[in-house]
Amino acid sequence: xxxxxxxxxxxxxxxxxxxxxxxxxxxxxxxxxxxxxxxxxxxxxxxxxxxxxxxxxxxxxxxxxxxxxxxxxxxxxxxxxxxxxxxxxxxxxxxxxxxxxxxxxxxxxxxxxxxxxxxxxxxxxxxxxxxxxxxxxxxxxxxxxxxxxxxxxxxxxxxxxxxxxxxxxxxxxxxxxxxxxxxxxxxxxxxxxxxxxxxxxxxxxxxxxxxxxxxxxxxxxxxxxxxxxxxxxxxxxxxxxxxxxxxxxxxxxxxxxxxxxxxxxxxxxxxxxxxxxxxxxxxxxxxxxxxxxxxxxxxxxxxxx
Numbered sequence: 601x602x603x604x605x606x607x608x609x610x611x612x613x614x615x616x617x618x619x620x621x622x623x624x625x626x627x628x629x630x631x632x633x634x635x636x637x638x639x640x641x642x643x644x645x646x647x648x649x650x651x652x653x654x655x656x657x658x659x660x661x662x663x664x665x666x667x668x669x670x671x672x673x674x675x676x677x678x679x680x681x682x683x684x685x686x687x688x689x690x691x692x693x694x695x696x697x698x699x700x701x702x703x704x705x706x707x708x709x710x711x712x713x714x715x716x717x718x719x720x721x722x723x724x725x726x727x728x729x730x731x732x733x734x735x736x737x738x739x740x741x742x743x744x745x746x747x748x749x750x751x752x753x754x755x756x757x758x759x760x761x762x763x764x765x766x767x768x769x770x771x772x773x774x775x776x777x778x779x780x781x782x783x784x785x786x787x788x789x790x791x792x793x794x795x796x797x798x799x800x801x802x803x804x805x806x807x808x809x810x811x812x813x814x815x816x817x818x819x820x821x822x823x824x825x826x827x828x829x830x831x832x833x834x835x836x837x838x839x840x841x842x843x844x845x846x847x848x849x850x851x852x853x854x855x856x857x858x859x860x861x862x863x864x865x866x867x868x869x870x871x872x873x874x875x876x877x878x879x880x881x882x883x884x885x886x887x888x889x890x891x892x893x894x895x896x897x898x899x900x901x902x903x904x905x
Contacts, residue, residue, distance in 0.1 A: 601631040609899035610635065618866065618892055621882040622795035626803065627904050628876035634795070642776070642792040643882050648863030649777070649791035650743045651801060652766070654696060654849035656750045656758055658809075658821035659765050665753040668692040672700075672745060675752045676720055683724040690732045692749065695742040696848040697830040703729040703737045706744075719780050720748050736832045736846060740788035743849060744780070747787025758785035769814050770800040789863075795882045801861060802869040802878030805850075825850055826859050841890040855897050866892045875904045 605625065613620050622640055626632040660666050666675075672690045673683055680688075690700050707714060707722035714722065723741055730737075747758040754761045759777040767775055775797070778790035804811050808819035825848035832851075833843045844852040851862045853870065860870040866883030870893070879896055883889070 605903040619885040624799040624880045646863035648867040650849040651861035653787040658817040679724045701732040743788035799880035
């Protein structure tokens with residue numbers, strides 16, 4: 601693959617001031633090419649972290665540790681008595697879809713409450729504001745609870761669970777992933793990886809859960825993560841790129857068939873099944889980061905035949 605396929609995109613990045621750190625373009629059978637505007641350091645993936653948490657849930661299901669149809673409260677019976685009405689109906693699948701019915705970005709109340717209390721307790725004590733599974737509401741609390749479920753069934757934090765099952769096979773050395781005050785991996789954000797590391801997630805997704813010759817997570821789970829989706833249009837996003845739907849911690853793209861891990865400021869790992877390609881971006885763009893996606897569609901995809 602020739603680096604010249606990035607020429608027009610690089611011009612657009614300069615003209616638009618996208619603040620890119622790096623980009624990697626991979627196409628099956630044709631190799632890959634990268635370009636960096638600065639050192640390929642590990643950066644915060646923000647909500648790009650969420651897709652790694654989803655993969656952990658898939659691995660747990662593959663190993664018989666849980667089913668995504670299990671109720672969340674069944675893993676936290678210590679909070680059964682404080683759980684608000686109908687909290688007992690929330691399923692793991694609802695957390696994956698950001699449709700728990702608890703409409704808080706994290707948890708209700710002030711920061712002091714989050715410093716002093718177990719965040720799982722806060723989740724169950726927050727009121728239900730809608731029916732579980734009925735409506736998308738973007739919430740870090742949902743992904744955090746997925747992290748806590750992985751910890752419950754495995755006995756180790758999400759980060760440590762993924763070391764032998766994901767990070768080591770992907771040759772990602774000693775990833776840093778921040779935790780809550782209780783020491784539990786955040787799940788929703790604060791995973792730090794390089795552009796190269798992040799791109800390996802896309803290869804797992806593109807190849808039906810496999811990296812090189814190792815099956816990381818089942819093909820069935822990967823397929824479900826992009827076909828079992830929930831509408832996001834109820835949020836009335838100003839940008840149409842965010843209105844195409846949401847799978848298991850993955851966003852559907854306006855480009856037909858494409859989907860992405862998506863983090864604040866332009867952390868994107870985008871899978872294009874029709875091109876058998878993955879394009880990974882790390883950036884700090886404080887305006888509309890989705891403009892980076894549109895530049896990729898316009899300036900790179902036509903060269904991936």
